[in-house]
Amino acid sequence: MFRRMKLGRQILLCVVVVQCAGLALGATTLVRNAREAVEVEIAASEQSARAMVLAAVGATLRDGASRDVMTRLSEIIVEPRHVDIVLLDAQSGPVNVRPAVAEEDEMGAVPDWFTRLVEPRPRETRIPVRANGTVHGFVTMTTAPADEIAEVWKDATKLIWIVMATVLLQVLLLGFLVRRALGPLDALRAAMRRLRDGDLAARVARPASRDLAPIFEGFNALTEGLARADTERARLARRVVELGDDERRAIAMELHDEFGPCLFGLKVKASALLRGARASGDAKRAADAEAILEIVEQIQASNARLLTTLRPMAIGQLPLLEAVADLFDAFRRTHPDIDWDVHLPADLPRTHESVDLTVYRFFQEATTNALRHGTPDRIRAELAADASDLLLVVEDDGSGIAADADEGRGLTGMRDRIGSLGGQLAIGRGAGGGARLDARMPQEVPAARGLALAVAS
Structure with missing residues (x-):
């Protein structure tokens, strides 16, 4: 199927296949790098959050009574990016933690398939809050890469659109150049079709491409040579017909001017012999004279038919x-x-x-x-x-x-x-x-x- 396609389409198809392969390889690399980047970012955020929580717990336990440590922690701890923090009071249950910045939920704009590709395995860390051997509660930290994935997706889509626009522009530009370069071949194909149909005056204009110019010049030289050969063939054919007509005319004139009078003279002599034989009563000689007359008449009839075949008397x-x-x-x-x-x-x-x-x-x-x-x-x-x-x-x-x-x-x-x-x-x-x-x-x-x-x- 590929071999039956036009050259321009073959070139464009090869370019498109190569570009698609490049896009696939680039997308694979992009996803792998995005996964590593999210993993690194989440790990760094997790370590920072752990250090912040440990420092807050230590400071709280040093500065106040241990019975309200969880409440004071909820006032000190600020939930960082990429980590969800939950305070669990051993007496009263969960305690809310303030988020660092009120952010919009960008996760809805990220396709699920992309999230599955780059999202790292979730990790949870639980730190107990203990004073004087008593556990007052727990601080639970869970990785939350949604906002980081949304940022990566936004950057990736911009890059993908830029690459796709570049590829499309490249294909369009290449298609224009290929069509412009191969366009003269359509004129050559049309001229060859005219030549096949017998039009020896078919010519093609010299193309702008140096690569195709020798082919077009060769085609024009070929048609000119064929036209000259056809003219010479027609001239020779006319000459053959002329010579045949002249030869038939000459033969007809010889038959009419020379053979005809001879037959007429022979017929006159045979008639005279017939009359003499009948007058003398020689039956045998009269029969011979009659046979000669019959033969002469047959030859005259054949001569007349031959004259008509060689050259109709009406022509001319x-x-x-x-x-x-x-x-x-x-x-x-x-x-x-x-x-x-x-x-x-x-x-x-x-x-x-x-x-x-x-x-x-x-x-x-x-x-x-x-x-x-x-x-x-x-x-x-x-x-x-x-x-x-x-x-x-x-x-x-x-x-x-x-x-x-x-x-x-x-x-x-x-x-x-x-x-x-x-x-x-x-x-x-x-x-x-x-x-x-x-x-x-x-x-x-x-x-x-x-x-x-x-x-x-």
Whole structure:
């Protein structure tokens, strides 16, 4: 439990424990010294009282008749402090003795536990008053430490209050100093929480404490290094996407400009051979020509699909909204049994071709995955824009994505492409129980990417 406490509380707890131990030791010493002091004081008072009584008895017996000695003693003897004196006349019984000073009873203010700790064992002394072999009475002296204990208690309470006030002031002052010294650690903890959440701009101000300054400087240096590394990583990711787009564009151009005409020429030649074979009545050659035409048509269809996969023809030729609308029109034609709920804005600001391609690929990949793996009855797609970002959503009511399912290459590529433009992709469950993909990406391409694209072009 102690190890889980904050450092400031550990320090204060240790100080409080040490102070309490010191107070306990001081209180023990105080009680022991108080007991000894009361014992010494009572013993001295007892000896003085005994000497006074003996002198008074001797003087009384010398100066007067022995029959009224007890009465005369009651007039001479004055009861001292810390000793109770009782005169007992053998004939008439107890005789009162005058107290030295009329004192207030302070015993009521002393706790019983303190009295029990310091009170010495009571002692009683009896002195007989004897003249000519006759005992006229007794003088009884009993120790009475109540007033001495009250004085000791008064002094002890003053001392205890002073010590407790000093300890409390010390703890408060130490707590203030510890909080002031460790307060910057709260700012460091908040900055580390921001860094954990992905905020690489988190920084902490230099503290006044020299001991903490190197830690804070190291944290700032770490975040600056992470920010530079993240910037470089994003730049490299954008460059990888650029090179991939450029390579696909080049392959698509080769397929369209070189492979396409060759297939068209081959189809023309095969058609000519077919017509010649039919004109000459050569059935075998006509069948071979027809087979060649079928193969050419299959290659042309595959070439067209490959061109669309490498680079959609609509991108770069149509505005983004029209390209996305055409994409979902094609999905409607191929999957007429699906309830399509597509929301597109009336207008969008003009965006870079890489942004258009990323948006198109997002809707294409997300919708294809929903149709292929989710077997949904309804698919909802939405494209919206705020002041600086594009917001993309695809949601279905199919079987969804299993919690332990591995992310496929399509989703990984989509995440990398969106992240390379400074966006974010979130994958979760939709309201209907199926999968939901949310993406947010900036409308503007970073300047470094725009320059790279211009150079690559």
